[in-house]
Amino acid sequence: MGNAQLLSIHVHPVKALRGMSPxxxxxxxxxxxxxxxxxxxxDGGRVVTQRQRPRLATAAAELLPGGGVRLSAxxxxxxxxxxxxxxxxxxxxxxxxxxxxxxxxxxxxxAWCRAFLGADVRLVHMADPASCRPVDxxxxxxxxxxxxxxxxxxxxxxxxxxxxxxxLIARGEHGDEGPLPMNRVRPNVVVTGTDAWAEDGWSxxxxxxxxxxxxxxxxxxxxxxxxxxxxxxxxxxxxxxGRHRRIGGKLVFGQNLVPLSPGTIRVGDPVRVVA
Numbered sequence: 001m002g003n004a005q006l007l008s009i010h011v012h013p014v015k016a017l018r019g020m021s022p023x024x025x026x027x028x029x030x031x032x033x034x035x036x037x038x039x040x041x042x043d044g045g046r047v048v049t050q051r052q053r054p055r056l057a058t059a060a061a062e063l064l065p066g067g068g069v070r071l072s073a074x075x076x077x078x079x080x081x082x083x084x085x086x087x088x089x090x091x092x093x094x095x096x097x098x099x100x101x102x103x104x105x106x107x108x109x110x111a112w113c114r115a116f117l118g119a120d121v122r123l124v125h126m127a128d129p130a131s132c133r134p135v136d137x138x139x140x141x142x143x144x145x146x147x148x149x150x151x152x153x154x155x156x157x158x159x160x161x162x163x164x165x166x167x168l169i170a171r172g173e174h175g176d177e178g179p180l181p182m183n184r185v186r187p188n189v190v191v192t193g194t195d196a197w198a199e200d201g202w203s204x205x206x207x208x209x210x211x212x213x214x215x216x217x218x219x220x221x222x223x224x225x226x227x228x229x230x231x232x233x234x235x236x237x238x239x240x241x242g243r244h245r246r247i248g249g250k251l252v253f254g255q256n257l258v259p260l261s262p263g264t265i266r267v268g269d270p271v272r273v274v275a
Contacts, residue, residue, distance in 0.1 A: 004193035004271040006207055007159060012186065013069045014061035014123070015039035015148045016049040018228065024266040027210045027259050030129040030145045031153035032188055034063040037129070038081075039094065039148040040113060040121045041101070047094040047148070048121050050223045054231040059116060067125075071112065079112045086127045094148055099133045101126055135258065139215045144258055152215050152256035156199065157187040164196035165253065169240045177236040183228045184237065185220065185253055191271050199255045208269030212257040219250030 012019035015036045026033040038061070040048040050056050059073040064080070072078040081104050089100040101124035104110065110122045126132055126148055135144040136151050146153050162182055169178035182190055189207065191199075202214045220241060225233045241251035 004191055006189060006265060006267055006269040006271055007192040008182075008190045009265065009267060010183075010186070010188055010190070011035045011063060012061070013038055013063040014071070015047070016053075016056040017071070018057065018060040020061075020063060024264055026264050027154075027262060028129075029153070029259055029262070031147050031149060031259075034067060035188065036148040037067065037126050038069055038123060039092075039101075040117075041092050041124055043120045045090065045092045047092065048117075048119070050226050050231075051221060053117055053119065054226045054233060055117060057226055057228045057231045071109075073116045076112065076116055079109055081106065081109050081123065084125055089127065090124070092124055094133075095150060097133050099126070135215070139256075141213070141258070153259060154188040154212070154257040155186070155218055155254050156189045156191060156205075156212075156257050157182060157185055157254040158194045158196075158199055159190060159192045160194050160196040161199065161253065165237055165240065165245075168244055169236050172236075172240050172243070174235045174239055177234045180237055181228075184224050184226070185218075186223070186228075187254060189257075189265070193271075202255060202273055202275075204260075204274040205257070206272045206274055207265045208263070209261075210263040210265055211260040211274065213260050215256045215258050217247060217250065217252040218254040218256050220253050224253070 008021055009025050010019055010021055011032050011034055013034050042048050062070040068082040070078055070080050084102045084105045089102050092101045104123045113121050113123050129145055129147050133146055135146050166179035205212050224237055245252050
């Protein structure tokens with residue numbers, strides 16, 4: 001893997017919405033700077049994602065200086081949301097975790113989100129990811145935390161593995177659904193120049209100046225079947241992953257990473273397997 005390099009970077013300021021693809025990003029202990037620091041919750045404080053509302057795929061979030069976001073969606077005027085003051089935190093629930101989050105201060109923001117989604121939702125912000133939400137203790141080291149990502153600070157995928165998956169899809173009963181683009185799996189970093197499934201054997205990697213621990217393979221859900229442009233759902237890639245990539249009871253694609261050092265990663269950086 002001597003020629004492996006970072007092909008692209010993906011930051012999703014609001015969980016479940018379309019994100020950004022910057023040329024470089026600061027790596028913080030809990031993930032890429034600005035990644036998934038915002039999310040939508042329902043009237044019970046539970047996270048709302050594309051699992052329940054695939055239409056979220058058609059909305060986009062742009063990260064603004066200072067950590068605010070600009071939301072846009074088809075047929076709606078964009079809305080700008082500044083970071084709220086840390087006072088006024090409310091309990092919210094994400095995956096198996098109950099944490100504190102701060103609602104956006106402008107009622108018009110919540111109205112925009114409700115109108116777009118047709119559901120009673122609010123936009124909330126994670127004020128302090130350094131202490132707010134621990135990584136799954138089964139796969140974590142002491143003190144590791146994460147933003148509003150599903151479970152881990154970063155997700156890495158490789159173009160070779162996507163090509164291999166698409167080849168399997170093409171030969172299957174839902175071949176007309178492929179080839180699938182990488183945005184179906186919503187990674188943070190995409191690596192090129194490896195063999196297919198090479199990431200299965202990684203335990204520690206470096207991207208440019210930053211070292212990462214590989215925590216575990218990424219188990220995939222129904223979001224991967226959601227077209228990120230139209231929000232329509234199909235059978236793939238879960239059908240094919242179920243036949244060819246069922247490992248430890250999960251349908252897996254990609255690896256979850258935890259940063260071991262701070263720094264900045266850049267498109268084109270060399271990617272090296274340390275262990």
